[in-house]
Amino acid sequence: MAKVLPPEPFWTGAQRRVLLLLLGALLVYQAVRAWRQPATMDDPQMIAGPRAEELEDRIDPNIAEWTTLASLPQLGEKRARQIVVYRQQFIDAGRGSRPFQSPTDLLKVPGVGPAMIERIGPCLRFDPPPTPPISSP
DSSP: OOOOOOOOOSSOHHHHHHHHHHHHHHHHHHHHHHHHSOSSOSSOOOSSOTTGGGSOOSBOTTTOOHHHHTTSTTTHHHHHHHHHHHHHHHHHTTSOSOSOSSGGGGGGSTTOOHHHHHHHGGGBOOOOOOOOOOOOO
């Protein structure tokens, strides 16, 4: 009868020790890295920067270029151009210089509906028209 030999180990003893040493070194490296750069923040972040009020966060459709209007959520290039065309036609007709006094005035532009007004309304501002200087006689 033939004698059955046990299978040879995949790793020799020396190879296992080197592998354990490398894994241990990797574990120590990761632990030191996590200790030096924690994922949590010690100080809370500021809500707004010191000059945040200086940034323009809302757009006046009476003076904005079509490229600026196109950046509004879901407005798109086509509707932005239509707003500018309507604004120019309003001014050319001599009906004033500010066709949009409130968000609902944008409903006069083809392709702009109540749902669109609801989405872009918070991004718009409607500044009052500039008052002409008072001249004294």
